[in-house]
Amino acid sequence: MSIWWSLHLRREAASVPLARRLLLDAMRTAGVDPDISFDLSVALTEACANAVEHGGDERSSGEGPGAYRVTAYLDGERCRIEVADSGPGFPSRRVVRRTAATAQASATAENGRGLRMIEQFADHVHVRNRPGHGAVVSFDKVLKWRGDALLSVG
Template sequence: MSIWWSLHLRREAASVPLARRLLLGTMETAGVDPDVSYDLSVALTEACANAVEHGGGAGGGAGSASAAYQVTAYLDGETCRIEVTDSGPGFPGRRTRRAAPPARTGCLAEHGRGLGLIEQLADHVHFRNRPGRGAVVSFDKILKWREGALLKVS
């Protein structure tokens, strides 16, 4: 058995915990190990926050495509894949992996850590641009299961 869901969300801060809660609820119901669920929920939170902050083009009014982003999650077999797609300017340059963030002055910088955190929490991460249509952050993690889990792969 597998589970997948997709959300079309407004680029508003309130949408981030909604996506996170749906992921955590799905994983709890399926029987995914809580530590794995937590790691994926933090990575999802960072990807969604990035889409909310950077994921729209100029002039993105409430009815425009740039006022929204999409989250899709797939739990299938031993893997969970999550994709967050926005309609912003995309990532600078063409790269599939993000280099370590540059050193910052001040130890409490609030920006620039999210993509690096996703890389630390997931097993495989891809950042890609869709020319003229935004960016996609996708990440996979091998799942661990609780005893008696509904979707546990034998």
């Protein structure tokens, strides 16, 4: 069995805990291990906060002006989450050779920390731009189930 849900949210700070709470409640009800639920909720919080802060202007897009979309899929052994916004997208990434100095600079940088946190809590992270329509951050994680899980893979 699988479940999915999608939310269209205003780019307001109050939308972030709402998305997190819905994800946590759905995973708890389904029987997902609490540690996995926590990891995914932290990653979702960071992705939503990024969409609220950087994800749009007043122009119309597929998500609507000043809005973003969260979609979560719990399917079999994996949870996949996508956060799509209507902003300018992510700047082109340049390949940077990681050294102790660049790692230290990266850790204290004002931008990009949320994406690094998502990478720490998820198994796979994909960031893509939708030219003229914003950006999508998607991430997934292999699920572990409690013994009394309703949706566990058997």
